[in-house]
Structure formats: C-alpha cells, structure tokens
Amino acid sequence: xxxxxxxxxxxxxxEPSLRAGDYVLVNRWAYAFRAPGPGDIIVFRxxxxxxxxxxxxxxxxxxxxxxxVSGDNAAWSEDSRTFGPVGRExxxxxxxxxxxx
Amino acid sequence: MxxxxxxxxxxxxxxxxxxxHAHCDIPCGIYDPHHAQMAAHTVIRMVDxxxxxxxxxxxxxHEQRQEFHGKLARYIATKEQHAExxxxxxxxxxxxxxxxxxxxxxxxxxxxxxxALKAGSKARxxxxxxxxxxxxxxxxxxxxxxxxxxxxxVVRAKAPYPTARETVYPKVH
Numbered sequence: 001x002x003x004x005x006x007x008x009x010x011x012x013x014x015e016p017s018l019r020a021g022d023y024v025l026v027n028r029w030a031y032a033f034r035a036p037g038p039g040d041i042i043v044f045r046x047x048x049x050x051x052x053x054x055x056x057x058x059x060x061x062x063x064x065x066x067x068x069v070s071g072d073n074a075a076w077s078e079d080s081r082t083f084g085p086v087g088r089e090x091x092x093x094x095x096x097x098x099x100x101x
Numbered sequence: 102m103x104x105x106x107x108x109x110x111x112x113x114x115x116x117x118x119x120x121x122h123a124h125c126d127i128p129c130g131i132y133d134p135h136h137a138q139m140a141a142h143t144v145i146r147m148v149d150x151x152x153x154x155x156x157x158x159x160x161x162x163h164e165q166r167q168e169f170h171g172k173l174a175r176y177i178a179t180k181e182q183h184a185e186x187x188x189x190x191x192x193x194x195x196x197x198x199x200x201x202x203x204x205x206x207x208x209x210x211x212x213x214x215x216x217a218l219k220a221g222s223k224a225r226x227x228x229x230x231x232x233x234x235x236x237x238x239x240x241x242x243x244x245x246x247x248x249x250x251x252x253x254x255v256v257r258a259k260a261p262y263p264t265a266r267e268t269v270y271p272k273v274h
Contacts, residue, residue, distance in 0.1 A: 023118065053120065
C-alpha cells in the first residue's frame, strides 16, 4: 500500500488550521510504529456514514483504540461529542502536509 | 499559491482526490439553494453553446476539426459536472437542511426533489434543453420552499446571465 493519500478538505470545522479547498497529504503508515497522539490531525472513516471521510484533530486517546477527536473550530464541529470515540481501525492516517490556494 | 498546491490541483483534475470533511453541518446551518440554481443555469448555457457550435464541413482543416472537438468536449464536460453539482446541492438541502415539519408544511417537497434529481440525471446524460430547464424549474420550486421556511418572501425574476431564465430569489431586506 502506497503510504501517501491525497484528500481535498471540505467544510469549516477545522478552521483556521484547515479550510475548504485545501489539499492534504496523509501518511497511511504513520501509526505503524507509534500510537496516535493528542494534537495529530487525522483522516478517518465516519463512524455512522459509509464511504465518508472526516478530518479532525485528536483531543485525547483513552486506552488502545479509543481516539477522541474534535474540530479546532469546536463550536461548529460534529465530532466525538456526537459520535463518541473513534476506533483505531477507522483511521486512514495522519496529515503531514497541507497546501492552500 | 504554492507549487505543491498547483500540482495537487492538477492531479485532482485527472483523478479527483477523496474528500475529507471537516464536518460542521449539524450546528452551522449555512445552506443556500442558489448553488443548485446556478449549476442548473450553467447546464442550460452549455446546451445552448453546444447547439450554437458550428460543425466543421468536409473541406475543413485539421485545426478547425480539432477546435470543434475541443470545444464540444469542454461544453459536455462542464454540462455533466454542473448537472452533478446541482444534484449534489439539492441532496444536501433535502438530507441535511429540510426537517420533517418542513415536509409536512410543504407536502410536495419530496416529489419535487425526486423530479429535480431525475431531471438532473437526464440533463447530464443527454444534450437536452427541456431536461435542463426542468432541472432549473424544480430547483426554483425547492428554493421557493427553502426561503419560505426561513420566513422570507420570494420573487421570480429573469436571471442576469446569458441564460436569462426565470429564477427564484429571496426578498432580503
């Protein structure tokens, strides 16, 4: 599996770190040798909607595989407050590069 | 704009990147049917442009034929893209914005959405002015319901675009 994946960002819950229209490169091997940690920006599969990817920041990790995510723009974010912690298996990887128009 | 961003944008055109949502639709509440209406106008415009395109005759040069095919391909690509944008925007309004009480108040809503999506598919698949106009008309009706749920009156006016079709606008004071 190629380690880099491209994503285009939509919606506003990660402003100002990420804006709609930004591209991000995600390292899919990021957590092969180390565990996800607070502060990492990750792309993961939506726990309730098939085929949809979300991009959020890790707020905390409660034990193995329970990753609490939140949007930087917390007032406007659908995150672990609505869908609970995210499982490790839902992670695509960690954002390593952001580009902006 | 960084070089990397340009590269990624170029790649996106060849092979679109997946979308990662920094999702906010539950509380942010920012919706507008105008996206769907504008996309429908674009579809109509592309059908018009395709119709106006002069077909190169038997004595045409290679360059003339190439220009014809280039333009035709661009018009078709844009038509398909915007038909899809219109459908996408209508689905967002339908799935995310409208609530059960709106559907009770406007019982025709579900049928309108269904018709708009069907017209959008037809306008995408075919070079079909009627389907494109139907797409706009249904998008207009959905827009009228949308603005009424916001407590705003609407006006129907000719759009200030080359398509100049009637379009529903909110009366914002």
